[in-house]
Amino acid sequence: MWKEAAARALPDVAFRAPVAATVLAEAEQRLGRSCPAQLTELLLETDGIVGEDETDVVWSLDRIVEQNLLFWAPDTFPGLYMPFDPLLFFGDNGGGDQFAFVLTPERPDIFVWDHETDSRLWAARELEDYLHRSLAGDGDWWS
Template sequence: MWKEYVNSISKEHHFKDSATKFEINEIQKELNVVLLEELAALFNETNGVFDNWNCPLIWSTSQIIKDNLFFRTFEDYRDIYMPFDNLFFFSDAGNGDLFCYAILKNGTITKNDIYVWNHEDDSRTWVASSLKHFIEGWITGNIGI
């Protein structure tokens, strides 16, 4: 479903093999978060979505873990940014801004809403109502930052 959906918008993206159950569980374990069904379903088809230059539209499971842990633990950011523990980053804009879901205190993501974190002013702005709308909007340029 996800591969077909992306290909219906653009033929300029490619896919990796599906993420393993272990890789998906590692996200949940390492980041103490329960994945939304839409993102888990995407990972059951592909471990990331990439353009022709291998830039990710949706990060791989390993990049999600690495980058989320970095932002949550990098000491220098604690003095200049609000905490990142309530954000689940899964993509970037290529300019330092990151796309994310909001996490509740109990480690759940209850809404499909997508936000962009602005690295210059630390704002967190709503950009899409779901992963489908994010993918379509970002590929077509209807979502801009």
């Protein structure tokens, strides 16, 4: 389902091998929280999605864990940015801006974090909408 949705937006999109359910469970344990249902379904189908110019529209599970643990650590960006705890980052635009689900309160919407201004802007209503917009869009499609 997720591969088909991505391919509708960009026919030459690249996929990785799927994540095993046990590996996903271990990653969620490391994170200390569950991944949103849509992201879980996607990762069980493909361990990330690569768009044009090798942009990681959806990161691999390893990168999702690594990046979020870094951003959630209290000493990573002391006083520089608003807290990242309510967000689960899962992809980027290749230019530094990152995309995230909101975990608290849980909702299907995707937000973009602008790394230069620390703003968090609504980008898509759910993961399939995000895939379509990010793979078919040009530049800063969310603004």
